Amino acid sequence: MSTFKIEGGYSLKGDIEPQGAKNEALQVICAALLTDQDVFIDNIPEIRDVLKLIEILGNLGVKTERLGVGQYRFNASKVNLEFLKSPEYTQQAIGLRGSIMIIGPLLARFGQGFIPQPGGDKIGRRRVDTHFIGLQKLGAEFTFDKENQWYLVSAQKLTGSYMLLDEASVTGTANIVMAAVLAEGITTIYNAACEPYLQQLCKMLVSMGAKISGIGSNLLTIEGVSSLKGCKHRILPDMIEVGSFIGLAAMTASEICIKNVGIEHLGIIPESFRRLGINVAQVGDDLLIKDTDHYEIESYIDGSIMTIADAPWPGLTPDLLSVFLVVATQAKGSVLIHQKMFESRLFFVDKLIDMGAQIILCDPHRATVIGLDRKHSLRATKMVSPDIRAGIALLIAAMSAKGTSLIDNIEQIDRGYENIDGRLNALGAKITRI
Template sequence: MLSFKIQGGNRLRGEIIPQGAKNEALQILCAVLLTAEPVIIHNVPDIRDVNKLIELLASMGVKVEKLKESSYRFEASNIDMQYLESPAYKEKAAALRGSIMVLGPLLARFGKSKIPKPGGDKIGRRRLDTHFLGFEKLGAKFVYDSQDSFYHIDASNLKGTYMLLDEASVTGTANVIMAAVLAKGTTTIYNAACEPYIQQLCKMINRMGGKISGIGSNLLTIEGVEALKGTEHTMLPDMIEIGSFIGLAAMTQSEITIKNARIDQLGMIPEVFRKLGIALEYRGDDIYIPAQEHYEIETFIDGSILTVADAPWPGFTPDLISIILVTATQAKGSVLIHQKMFESRLFFVDKLIDMGAQIILCDPHRANVIGLNRAVPLRGIQMTSPDIRAGVSLLIAALSAKGTSIIDNAEQIDRGYQHIDTRLQKLGASIERLQ
């Protein structure tokens, strides 16, 4: 088991470059299966989940060549569909939630696929209905075998159609897009997710010869094509990591500059942190966060307590709810955190309470945070990371706390944050990696 040992209380200073976007990578990497021609991808994050997906693609027969740091060349000209029948495939795919994204391109190109029930964060129910209902609308037939926990899908005759997604699922939308791009006829997807990651996928597919219109909206039109060609693609910086660094700077009273942040793609993320009283300054495409002794949470216009809730894009991303919550613990004022999507994502607050935070967990979806205004510093404790986002939230709390903290199960943090210990060490953080 991997653990982080953190000596809190150090003020950080310097510049940091965000990694490539994890949530984009899981879609873009699977999209290489749509063509037999080479695809070159830049700004690939060196994190556990992405590396496991690259290993899975290689095991399926994709030729993988690392060109330089964070740049890869993929060629899916000789896919071994028999590999899907092997115990090794079941083991690798079941261990990675992102493996669900191979379904769309495999169904589009080969007309069939199978996938074990994927793993991932334990943050509540994460149903796959949107993926399969979308495939069914296109004409696929699937069955779930409870004996071997496999989904078997026959998509030998995919045809374009109109569909209204039951939820604006990012991965569900991406999977249906990839399945529809080679289907016969025109597919219209309403209530589609429109996150920047979906926009990136659509733009990449169009460069490959696809015909997708409505990019950036929740109404996508996909005209099926016979085949796709190779392309070159650069991934966005990770907006979740950018938000994490903003919260880190505020909690540790640090002066940090986040370089090359693609501010135009961050939506309302900076504004929500501003509502917590955090000062941000745009310097070109960089975000400068000055050292702040105190920051005060805004109220609504009528004076009522601020509520921060997650919502589909362009609403506030659920992956930053944990960061907002921990950042509010040292602010002045109160805020109600409403995590609508996952009913288990707020359960990590018991660790923050043990550290001295004033938090009332109202129910599985809501927590009331009463800011301490730094009157009482958090204290270091030993704790366990339950998932990626909670893990980095606990890391931020530990870096701001008085004393030493141990975070066990730190592999969870490595799943989503690239070399986080060494990168923060360069800013002055005291983090030691313990095996």
């Protein structure tokens, strides 16, 4: 287990560029299983979760070649399904929730797929019913081995179907779409997720020969084809990193230019930070964060406390609520943070309270933050990163605090942020990896 040692209280200055989007990478890499031809993917973030998925595909028999930084070639002409039944695969897949997205492609192309109950962040109940109900609608048979915590889907033939998803699950929609592109007939998915990650996956599949309409909406129509060809695909900048850097600049009273952010794919993220009073200026495809010595949270027209809540796209992504919460601790004013999707994601706030933040945890989903308006700095302390997003929020808090903080279990942060200490140190941070 590694630790970050952070000497806080320093302002940062300079340019930083976001990595490729982690959530998109996990989807499009799995899509390489749908064809026996070469798939080239660029701008892959070389982070723990993504590299673990590439390793799983390699063990499955997929030829994986690193062509350069973030550039990979995948060829799934020879896939060894027997590996799916091995203890090694079980161990690898349990630690990576994104591994569940190999089910759809394997089912579509080979008629079966196995997956142990996936792991990932400990942020509350994360059910996978949507995945399997959708695949069953396409004609798959589903089996769950309770004793071994294994999922199995199989089908001699997939047939298109109409389905109304019970939730707009991003990974669930991705799995169903990847299965439906090779199903016979037309599949209609209503209440589909429409995040930029899913749009990118659909565009990639279209470039491979799939027939998908409604991309960017919550109503997808897929006309099945008999086979897909290879393609070249470039992953978008990671909107979660962009939001994390905006929050970091605000908390540390820094001037940072975030380069090549993919403005058109950020949705309401920049405007949501502006509601906290943060100066977020757009310069071409860059975001300039400056004049952050003081920022004041807006209130509603009637004077009531503003609420920042997550919602399916085009609403605010839940992956950034931890950052919004920590940034609000040094603002002027109060805000209610409402995390609707995961009931354990706000439990890291006890560490912020230990650091001197004024936060009332109302229940597992809601926290009220009373901003300190920089009248009192947060105190340095020792912490443990419980998940990726809480981990980056704690790192931001530690960088703004006076004194030296320690964050254990930083492997959680490494799962989502590539060389985060090196990149931030280049801007003037004081972070040591122990």
